[in-house]
Amino acid sequence: MEFKLAKDHKLFWLKNKSWLEVELKACFPTSHPDKYFSIRDDQGQELALLEDLNILDDQNKQIVESYLSFKSFVFEVIGIYEIEEDYGLRHFEVKTNKGDRSFQMALEIWPQVFEDGTIVFEDLHGEQYQAKNLEFGHKTLEAYL
Amino acid sequence: MNTQYFDRYLKQHATLPKKIKEVVEIKCADRVIFYALSDLDEHFEKNEKWIVVGSKELYLFQGEDFKVYALDSISVRENLGKVVNNLALLDKSGNVLETLWFGQKQNILFAQLKYLLEEGIENINATADELYQDGLLKPLLKNQASTEIKENQVVWRLLSYLKPYKKEVFQGSIGAVGLTIVSLFPAYLSGKVLDKVIEPFQDGRLDGKEAMQIGVLFISTLGLIYLAKQFFIWLRLKKMSIMGEKVARDLRADLFKHIQTLDMDFFASKHTGTIISRVSSDTDRIWDFVAFGVVEVSIAFLTLIGLSGVLISLDWRLGLLMTVPVPIIIFAIYRHGERMKRMFLRCWRRWSELTAIVGDTVPGIQVVKSFNQEKKEIRRFSNKNEAALNEFNEVHEAWTKFWPSIFLVVHGIMILVWVMAFPRLLSPASEVGHISAGTFVSFLLYMTMFTQPIEIIGQMARMLNRASSSAYRVFEILDTKPVLDTDESVVKTKLKGEIEFQNVIFSYDGVRNVLKGINFRIEPGEMIGLVGPSGSGKSTITKLMNRFYDVTSGEIKLDGMSLKRLEIGNLRSQIAVVHQDPYLFHGTILDNITYGNDKATLSQVIEACKAANAHEFILKFKEGYDTKVGERGQTLSGGERQRISIARAILNDPKILILDEATSAVDTETERKIQDALDRLVEGRTVIAIAHRLSTLRKANRILVVKDGEIEEVGTHQELMKNDGEYKKLQDMQTEMFNLLHA
Ligand SMILES: Nc1ncnc2c1ncn2[C@@H]1O[C@H](COP(=O)(O)OP(=O)(O)OP(=O)(O)O)[C@@H](O)[C@H]1O
Ligand SMILES: [Mg+2]
Numbered sequence: 001m002e003f004k005l006a007k008d009h010k011l012f013w014l015k016n017k018s019w020l021e022v023e024l025k026a027c028f029p030t031s032h033p034d035k036y037f038s039i040r041d042d043q044g045q046e047l048a049l050l051e052d053l054n055i056l057d058d059q060n061k062q063i064v065e066s067y068l069s070f071k072s073f074v075f076e077v078i079g080i081y082e083i084e085e086d087y088g089l090r091h092f093e094v095k096t097n098k099g100d101r102s103f104q105m106a107l108e109i110w111p112q113v114f115e116d117g118t119i120v121f122e123d124l125h126g127e128q129y130q131a132k133n134l135e136f137g138h139k140t141l142e143a144y145l
Numbered sequence: 146m147n148t149q150y151f152d153r154y155l156k157q158h159a160t161l162p163k164k165i166k167e168v169v170e171i172k173c174a175d176r177v178i179f180y181a182l183s184d185l186d187e188h189f190e191k192n193e194k195w196i197v198v199g200s201k202e203l204y205l206f207q208g209e210d211f212k213v214y215a216l217d218s219i220s221v222r223e224n225l226g227k228v229v230n231n232l233a234l235l236d237k238s239g240n241v242l243e244t245l246w247f248g249q250k251q252n253i254l255f256a257q258l259k260y261l262l263e264e265g266i267e268n269i270n271a272t273a274d275e276l277y278q279d280g281l282l283k284p285l286l287k288n289q290a291s292t293e294i295k296e297n298q299v300v301w302r303l304l305s306y307l308k309p310y311k312k313e314v315f316q317g318s319i320g321a322v323g324l325t326i327v328s329l330f331p332a333y334l335s336g337k338v339l340d341k342v343i344e345p346f347q348d349g350r351l352d353g354k355e356a357m358q359i360g361v362l363f364i365s366t367l368g369l370i371y372l373a374k375q376f377f378i379w380l381r382l383k384k385m386s387i388m389g390e391k392v393a394r395d396l397r398a399d400l401f402k403h404i405q406t407l408d409m410d411f412f413a414s415k416h417t418g419t420i421i422s423r424v425s426s427d428t429d430r431i432w433d434f435v436a437f438g439v440v441e442v443s444i445a446f447l448t449l450i451g452l453s454g455v456l457i458s459l460d461w462r463l464g465l466l467m468t469v470p471v472p473i474i475i476f477a478i479y480r481h482g483e484r485m486k487r488m489f490l491r492c493w494r495r496w497s498e499l500t501a502i503v504g505d506t507v508p509g510i511q512v513v514k515s516f517n518q519e520k521k522e523i524r525r526f527s528n529k530n531e532a533a534l535n536e537f538n539e540v541h542e543a544w545t546k547f548w549p550s551i552f553l554v555v556h557g558i559m560i561l562v563w564v565m566a567f568p569r570l571l572s573p574a575s576e577v578g579h580i581s582a583g584t585f586v587s588f589l590l591y592m593t594m595f596t597q598p599i600e601i602i603g604q605m606a607r608m609l610n611r612a613s614s615s616a617y618r619v620f621e622i623l624d625t626k627p628v629l630d631t632d633e634s635v636v637k638t639k640l641k642g643e644i645e646f647q648n649v650i651f652s653y654d655g656v657r658n659v660l661k662g663i664n665f666r667i668e669p670g671e672m673i674g675l676v677g678p679s680g681s682g683k684s685t686i687t688k689l690m691n692r693f694y695d696v697t698s699g700e701i702k703l704d705g706m707s708l709k710r711l712e713i714g715n716l717r718s719q720i721a722v723v724h725q726d727p728y729l730f731h732g733t734i735l736d737n738i739t740y741g742n743d744k745a746t747l748s749q750v751i752e753a754c755k756a757a758n759a760h761e762f763i764l765k766f767k768e769g770y771d772t773k774v775g776e777r778g779q780t781l782s783g784g785e786r787q788r789i790s791i792a793r794a795i796l797n798d799p800k801i802l803i804l805d806e807a808t809s810a811v812d813t814e815t816e817r818k819i820q821d822a823l824d825r826l827v828e829g830r831t832v833i834a835i836a837h838r839l840s841t842l843r844k845a846n847r848i849l850v851v852k853d854g855e856i857e858e859v860g861t862h863q864e865l866m867k868n869d870g871e872y873k874k875l876q877d878m879q880t881e882m883f884n885l886l887h888a
Binding site for chain 2 (some may be wrong): 006
């Protein structure tokens with residue numbers, strides 16, 4: 001299989017000698033993020049199923065990985081400055097790998113804690129944040145887990 | 146304006162920066178039609194790049210940089226990730242000119258930008274500022290009422306519920322204050338009797354008869370005091386508990402009334418269980434607090450203050466020794482309470498996780514049993530149960546550590562009082578600093594009274610924490626405002642039944658657009674079929690018509706009037722929806738049929754049921770129309786429920802009728818019956834029928850084919866069959882299916 005990536009990170013797939021604009025959709029983005037990708041055309045029709053990235057050659061694997069690093073990117077939380085309960089929502093001020101950010105979660109939605117200790121936050125707008133090893137702010141966060 | 150949302154939450158400008166606006170309007174002599182912010186750069190770090198759409202040009206601003214593209218020379222390409230997205234500007238030959246990166250917050254605006262650039266700027270019906278602010282704030286406003294209250298305000302607000310019961314509060318407080326004052330007397334009198342009667346008598350300074358007289362007086366006074374004490378206790382308990390019940394009733398009434406006004410969004414975002422618990426157990430805890438908590442705590446404080454005064458006046462040195470540490474102790478209790486609050490929050494979480502399993506498993510018990518998963522569910526439950534236990538144990542741990550230490554301190558102080566007092570008791574009466582036995586006995590009696598209020602404050606701190614978090618949850622609902630916005634000038638009107646959708650974009654969650662620009666117009670009296678693959682947005686279109694939700698952008702008009710200008714009750718009473726899986730309330734069939742129209746006569750009911758082909762099956766039940774249905778009642782089949790719901794619709798005589806997949810899940814015979822019923826129902830109304838079996842729609846004036854949130858094709862059955870498009874595909878698939886089943 002052969003892929004190429006455009007400047008806007010659109011992925012193209014070589015099929016029958018022509019480049020086709022495709023979307024690579026992880027089937028199990030959380031539980032098995034590196035297996036089973038559905039290659040879909042711009043109409044959302046599945047063209048092929050890629051079971052494992054390792055069947056690709058190095059160059060194509062790299063392209064796909066760089067594509068996925070955009071598609072499945074979530075902000076990595078490094079520290080928590082402040083969590084404040086406002087009316088109807090919870091406001092977070094955090095330090096991430098992409099600088100300081102703030103986000104809001106609905107009161108009913110709580111950070112999800114996975115078995116390996118990863119904590120996932122999903123904000124009101126659908127933005128996702130992930131915390132693996134917090135440098136600071138454990139104590140602040142603890143009450144909300 | 147909601148600038149605080151932008152400053153505090155979104156951390157971006159509330160409008161297009163003035164400087165940029167000036168460049169567009171003055172330097173380029175253009176007008177700002179639409180703008181959006183690209184808030185990320187290609188490394189996904191914070192960025193500020195403004196995109197402004199003018200009448201013929203698109204402008205990009207980044208810092209001092211400024212670029213212009215002619216609108217007709219570019220096209221766009223969207224690339225959505227999990228969290229970061231981009232919209233690329235392409236030139237005529239498909240090369241990427243610019244990649245505009247944006248986070249989820251800007252999602253709605255970029256969807257609009259894309260729609261605009263593809264479909265043309267004529268399609269805009271709001272100012273650029275309105276579109277920008279609406280698009281960004283919607284998800285926030287959905288979640289947040291406009292007021293912002295802090296936890297400690299909750300208690301004050303709760304107290305405001307006492308206002309209508311001033312009389313009870315007053316009487317109850319008299320009881321409380323009286324009790325406090327009266328409780329102080331016995332100890333004082335005892336000391337006095339010791340010093341002024343018993344000691345002089347023993348020293349021979351007072352004769353026996355006189356001493357006896359005083360003794361009798363003393364004991365009867367004591368008796369009267371205890372009598373008064375019981376009276377005050379009775380007064381307080383009676384008034385306060387009655388008032389507490391009334392306050393809880395008021396809260397429940399307010400709550401339920403308010404819940405009825407809330408939007409579908411609210412119900413989608415909250416578990417039924419949590420809403421129920423807020424109406425029931427949360428209001429109950431508040432009753433507890435109002436009835437007893439408030440008073441007990443005030444009494445405790447009053448007692449402490451009274452005691453301190455008395456102790457200091459009895460003997461200022463010992464008195465100060467006792468009273469000075471009290472504020473410190475209370476502060477410690479307060480701090481401890483704050484910590485406990487956090488722990489309670491965690492407990493509450495574990496608790497709701499636990500109840501969620503019950504709430505999930507019981508309605509789904511059929512699935513659990515048929516997949517033989519009882520063991521797994523039990524395991525799931527006991528895991529959560531353990532987690533809850535651990536959390537609660539932690540609370541008790543903290544609790545049991547804290548209180549003994551507090552009492553250790555209190556008792557330490559008592560020992561100290563003895564240490565200080567003993568030499569003074571033994572010193573001669575003439576010496577300065579001597580303390581009489583009577584005074585010291587009073588002092589000791591008061592001292593024992595000291596621990597009780599502290600204990601009460603401690604217990605109440607726990608109650609207060611629980612009650613205030615309950616109150617918080619109750620007020621959270623009370624403060625949720627319906628987000629459907631209305632024009633000021635709402636009107637009631639009799640509809641003719643004309644429906645128009647203009648560029649309707651809609652998203653349930655503000656993240657994914659379910660409808661991506663829907664345009665159509667339905668004349669009064671038309672029958673329209675809505676078909677399309679599952680999940681394409683058909684039901685969503687109908688939900689927007691009776692305003693279960695507001696459009697994200699674009700407009701819906703009924704009889705040429707914006708939906709927002711129509712009074713909602715008036716609107717909904719003229720639109721009837723027959724769902725595929727209709728909900729019947731607990732009650733009789735008759736109740737359910739007359740649900741929207743209780744003025745209907747019995748003969749109208751029967752007529753409607755005959756028209757809906759429901760009359761026959763209803764009479765097969767022993768109780769006929771009085772058969773109980775809904776929870777624990779006679780369970781009806783899907784087709785039966787549907788026909789009742791059709792009868793309900795007929796009885797309401799709506800101008801617009803929406804039939805959502807009315808015939809997809811029933812056998813052919815029932816389908817024919819429902820079909821007959823529908824044919825009768827269709828006369829004289831605008832009808833929108835969603836159908837999976839395309840055969841149902843042969844009679845439709847037009848059929849709209851919906852795919853992926855867009856209208857793909859429009860036409861009659863014959864036209865669409867000729868078209869060889871999506872409709873033909875669906876039809877062929879069904880024929881194939883039919884042949885397969887009947888081969
Ligand atoms: N309350 C909701 N909250 C969030 N998303 C929803 C909600 N209801 C529906 N959706 C989503 O919106 C999309 C369109 O749903 P809709 O119910 O309109 O489809 P439909 O065309 O009626 O499908 P079907 O033919 O299966 O009934 C679906 O992808 C669905 O997942
Ligand atoms: Mg549907």
